[in-house]
Amino acid sequence: MKSISLILTLIIIFIGLSITLGLTNIFVTELYSSTNSHFATIAFYAADSGIEEALWQDRQGIGLNDLDIGSGTLDNGSAYSYSVVGDSPNRKVVSNGIYQNTTRGVEVSY
Numbered sequence: 478m479k480s481i482s483l484i485l486t487l488i489i490i491f492i493g494l495s496i497t498l499g500l501t502n503i504f505v506t507e508l509y510s511s512t513n514s515h516f517a518t519i520a521f522y523a524a525d526s527g528i529e530e531a532l533w534q535d536r537q538g539i540g541l542n543d544l545d546i547g548s549g550t551l552d553n554g555s556a557y558s559y560s561v562v563g564d565s566p567n568r569k570v571v572s573n574g575i576y577q578n579t580t581r582g583v584e585v586s587y
Contacts, residue, residue, distance in 0.1 A: 513579065516576050516577045516578075516579040517579050517581055519553060519555050519574075519576040519577075519579075520555060520574040520575055520576040520579045520580055520581040521574060521581040521583070522555070522574065523551055523555035523556060523557045523574025523575065523576060523581075524557055524572045524573055524574030524581050524582055524583040525572070525574070525583055526549070526551060526557050526572075526574070527547070527548075527549070527557035527558060527559035527570075527572030527573070527574065527583070528559065528570055528572045528583050528585050530547060530549065530557075530559070531545075531547065531559050531561060531570045531572070532570070532585075534547075542561065545560065545561040546558070546559070546560050546561075547559050553576075554576065554577075555574060555575065555576035556574070556575050556576075557572055557573065557574045557575070558572070558573055559571060559572035559573075565587070566587070567586070568586070568587055569584065569585070569586045570584070570585045570586075570587075571583075571584045572584075572585075
C-alpha cells in the first residue's frame with residue numbers, strides 16, 4: 478500500500494507541476510507579446526511623426542525634392558527617418574519609426 482500511495486502522490490505532483498509550467502509559459506509569452514505591442518505602437522507613431530514633418534515642410538513652402546531624406550528623435554526616445562520619392566502630384570513619402578529595436582513604417586502618396 479505504501480508504494481501505491483507514493484506512486485499516486487508522485488503522479489499528482491507531476492500533473493500539478495506540468496499544469497503550473499504550462500500556465501507560466503502562457504503568461505510569459507503574453508507578457509512578452511504585450512510589451513512588443515506597446516513598442517510597436519510607439520514606433521508607429523514615430524513613423525507618423527516623420528510623415529507629418531515632411532508634409533509640414535511641403536506646406537510651409539520649404540518644399541520637398543525627389544530623394545529628400547530627413548530624420549529626428551522624439552522626447553520618448555523613439556526616432557524616425559523619412560525619404561521622399563517623386564514630384565507632385567505623384568510624390569511618395571516613406572517614413573520608418575524605431576523604438577526599442579522595433580520598427581514600423583508608414584507610406585503616403587499625394
